[in-house]
Amino acid sequence: MLFVCPALAEPAPNDILIRLDERQQRAAGIDVAQVQAEAGTTQTVLPGTVSVPPRQLRVVAAPAAGLLEAVLVAPNEAVIKGQPIAQLRSTDLLEAQRLFLQALAGETLAAERLRRDQQLHRERIIAERRLITTRADHEFARTTLQEREQMLALLGMAEPAIEELKAKRRMAPALTIVAPVDGVVLQVSVSAGERVAPAAPLFSIAELKPLWVTLQVPLAQAVAIETGTRVSVPGTAAQGEVVRLGRSVDPATQSIAAVVEVEDGAEALRPGQVVSASVALRPNGTPQWRLPAGSVVRHAGRSWVFIRTADGFRARPVTVVAESGSAASIRAKLAPDDQVATRGILALLAELTEIYGG
Template sequence: MRIPLGAPFLACALSTLLLLAPLPVQGVEPAPNEVQIPIDERQYRAAGIEVVRVEAEGGTTQTMLPGTVSVPPQQLRVVASPAAGLVESILVAPNEPVKEGQPIARLRSTDLLEAQRTYLQALSAEKLAAEKLRRDEQMHRERIIAERRLLTTRADYDYARTTLQEREQMLALLGMAEVDISAVRDQRRMVPALTVSAPADGVVLEVRATAGERIAPAAPLFSIAQLDPLWITLQMPLSQANAITPGTRVGVPGTPAQGEVIRLGRAVDATTQSLAAVVEVTDGAEALRPGQVVTASVALRPNGTPQWRLPAGAVVRHAGQSWVFVRSAHGFRARPVVVIAETASTVSIRASLTTEDQVATRGILSLLAELTEIYGG
């Protein structure tokens, strides 16, 4: 059979037309986690929906978040009064550096005198019990007394020794130095005043007592802190919860302070609807002060997902996730996105989009209602 000359060209033209023809809508499957929202042209116009083409962004994005500087709890020490008494003198001032063991206050306390008195009594009882035990051991070796009496004497000595150790520990808990306890033991001379010492190196943040004041046991006297490193607790919008991760670098503009996020909060503040992100400042912490309110610059590094800029109204929040509505052949596709930065007019997101995609910016309440009905939550 002879094929006409024009037949190959006609076949080629028909194949090209078939390739260019649009695929049926039912053959297009939404991407994972997407929600297909069918809507016809009449509904589209009635809802007043407007769309805009997405705009690509590149590079590292900086977002500014408010935060408060604080001292890590493991670096803060509260010095309390070891006993009730009268504050005789305060030896340090606020913001003054101190060293471990440095005297910071002196107290006069009747509790201290009572503790020394009972210690001296226990010391005498222990010596008496030791002498009695030595004598009974000698008499037992000479078979003058029975073994039962020796056992009783040993038990009495153990009790006296334990009581003495308890009284000595009580003096240490009251803040007496070892040299003062030795003086009481060797010279049997009681000390009327108690010296309060710094428990660690640091800076005095607060002095809570004054000279001449009577205080109760365990009353707070000083707050002493180590100021390097420091923490900044950032208030992070809920929409950016997936963009900031542990290890994200943070800086404070205008200062050398820099650090990284070490922990993200799980509870949401009911008033501000924000999460707490704790930043540990390891470089330039001396430029910050506990209690200072700062605005921190958070560097959001690319993670391989394309980054886009949209008008602020294009992103909605539903079921704990941020969404955009992407125009499709027969409606819209609700696509989950990650918000990484936002201003009053624009929002930066990370999502699997293309430069040809169009996203709804106005009239999206009807789309949100459809999403709620289909997706739930």
């Protein structure tokens, strides 16, 4: 066990002093290397998955139970709003049309009775009470008609078709399902000749610009990424910026999700695609340094380096902005002549754990 001065065991605001003499350092096998200054902006590469923003994804469901007579579009086909995408033959549709025509006839009859009683009341032939009753009956019939019309609309019947039904009194046995938005058909969940239940998903249609790329950001680098950070996908024209940073941590990977909205070059990406994204880490006023790999340790949810001093080492919390197999880029308040431990880290980490806890 290394010797730690009890008076220095209490953590300072930033650093934690670990007192070691030369003999103890040699016994622990500790080597050091000088830090190297880096430019304030660097790039790090993170894995990500392309997805469609929820606001741009529409699922077209069966408006009623029935037989799917025809599927008029295929996956990856572009569609425009109002374009026919399927034909559905439904007894529910016939029943809704029958009830609509019945309500239409009732409203027509009630309106005629109201006109007649209004005329009779003006001629003082009937009492006002009868006119009030007739007016209430007409209002009820009109409301019922509106309800039946809304039911047809909920079943997917277009307004021109409803007006034609109202004018010709001829029921349509099949319903044309149309695209609700402009976009691309991502998924077709049914085939022609299949019977479907009400609200069964039929198609997924999405607008593919912009797209989202969800990055998996290691906790050590999370503090170096903020809303507005620029991101690009190497080998493509796709680029965007971080619009949302996750607050929860994936327990398996100890990473957080950063959502990048890609507007420029979105056509080069595909939903579900796995990409490697280049993240531009902007300077934040803290100097940036390059260290040999293995100089940074993780403890108590923070990243640390061990800076050599005349009395031993100081453990200092740092922000990791990039890591590779040979080096790490950090942001911390260091001096150009500072030396950090590169070997014997486990011995120093043990002392840090004993002093700092966690």
